[in-house]
Amino acid sequence: MQKLLKIITYPNDILKKKSQKISQEIIKSKEFQILCDDMAETMIKKDGIGLAAPQIGKNIRLAIINSKEGPLYIINPQIIKRSWSKEWGEEGCLSVPNVFGKVKRNSKITCVYADRNGEEKKISPKGLMARVFQHEIDHLDGILFIEKAKNIKTQNLRA
Ligand code: CO
Numbered sequence: 001m002q003k004l005l006k007i008i009t010y011p012n013d014i015l016k017k018k019s020q021k022i023s024q025e026i027i028k029s030k031e032f033q034i035l036c037d038d039m040a041e042t043m044i045k046k047d048g049i050g051l052a053a054p055q056i057g058k059n060i061r062l063a064i065i066n067s068k069e070g071p072l073y074i075i076n077p078q079i080i081k082r083s084w085s086k087e088w089g090e091e092g093c094l095s096v097p098n099v100f101g102k103v104k105r106n107s108k109i110t111c112v113y114a115d116r117n118g119e120e121k122k123i124s125p126k127g128l129m130a131r132v133f134q135h136e137i138d139h140l141d142g143i144l145f146i147e148k149a150k151n152i153k154t155q156n157l158r159a
Helices: 030-045 127-140
Strands: 050-052 062-067 070-082 086-093 096-106 109-114 120-123 150-154
Touching: 030 050, 030 062, 030 070, 050 127, 062 127, 070 127, 086 127, 096 127, 109 127
Parallel strands: none
Antiparallel strands: 050 062, 062 070, 070 109, 086 096, 096 150, 109 120
C-alpha cells in the first residue's frame, strides 16, 4: 500500500533549497522506488498536476508529473531547449495552498531526464505540459511560482 506523504507548505526553507542530483545507485534502491509510488499516490489524492520532492521534504531532483498517460517520473531533469515564444497562464501549487497567479513560461521546451528505471529520456512538451515541467523543475532549484507571478490572488476553493 502506498502512503500519503505530508506536503511542506510555504514558508519553509526546504522549498528554497537547490536539490541534489540523484545517482543511478539510489534510483535502483527499494527505498527510492517506494518514494516514487508514495509521491504519485500523494499527487493524485491531492489533485495535483505535478509534485516535486522538496514538497514532501526531500531535497533531491525528482518530480512527478500527472500526464494523460499516467504519472511521469522525472529524475535529474535538464531543459536543453526553450521556445522563443512565451505565454502567460494561471498557476497554483500544493505548497502554496489557495494562492493563484499568472506566470510567463516558454510555450515549448525540450527536457532530458532519467525515468524511474534510470533510463535516459527526452521529451518536448508544449502548452500546459511545458508549463508544468517548468514549474516542477523550478521547485528543484528552490524557486516557487509566487516569485514569478503577477495578479496573485487568494481563493479558497474548498470553502
Ligand atoms: Co508547485
